[in-house]
Amino acid sequence: MKTFHFSIVLGNANPDSENLEDRLFEAGCDDALVCAYGETVYLEFDREAETALDALNSATLAIKNAGFQIRSYQEGGVVNLSDIARRTQLTRAAVNYYAKGTRGPKGFPKPIYGLDSPTPLYDWAEVAVWLVKHDKLQQEAAEVAVASHQLQLGLLRGGAELSSQEGHSPGH
Template sequence: MTEYSFTLKFNFSNPQLDPNSYIEQLYESGCDDALIGIGKQGCISLDFIREASSAFGAVSSAISDVKKAIQNATLIEAAPDFVGLTDTAKILGCTRQNVRNLIFNSEMRSPFPIYEGTPSIWHLAEILTWLKEDKLYAIDDALLEIAKVNMEFNFARKWRKVEPSLQEDIQALVA
């Protein structure tokens, strides 16, 4: 079993629901390995440290546990996934400037950002894979695995919003 650290953010179909009322239910449904954050009305965030045989098993069981406690909860983000230079530097234990130099000095081979701006945003899994394969960095396998799984959950969540009649045509165009 491997220990995976990740965050799941949910919102409720009824934004008037008080997230505080679900804390006991979350612990009873299996989320006793999570720190629960309540901020914005109608939203809840859970920071998990979960043991499982795979990252997919850890994240999917956590989502199921949340949905047992809060049937109307909708996943809005699985993290870590979206990162900037500062986030990446913190994860790698180096400076932001070091990460910036790595990416911009290897521009042709480095991952493309999903958002180019100030700040630019990347998928963590793509940066970690690139650093491991091209730059020969020692990347924690559990971190890489959880980043890949979270990226896939976030893709799936967004794909549900694509008009079903367009999905086949879009897949053909981006293949």
């Protein structure tokens, strides 16, 4: 078993939701820290499982069993270069060099949004897989990014759980 760290944003909860912590704990979220950003509630998990997808699916089920909806899987979204630096403990300058291709390994993922802005956005799953390939990030973090990305797409399609057969591991 491995321990996977990830965050899930709840869609129908606020910090004052009745018995929020108790409901989540009793449903199986005893390995999550309940956090809030303004009125938005999110859970930070350190969950043990065989795969990141298993960890995320079991957390998803527990949240739903507690009566809450999932708004997003934090690691399944987009990031800017500052976010990448923060998530990896690399300097902002190093990440910028990778993105521009001026230093370090080549082939950094291309931005997917904001090309006409000073802050382009990148697909975190693509970036995480690239970073693992170049020994700049732990494998588990990339597995969480890829699984979160898949589940985020599932949310957009109206369902969040995926079977392990539908997933794939980073770098394969």
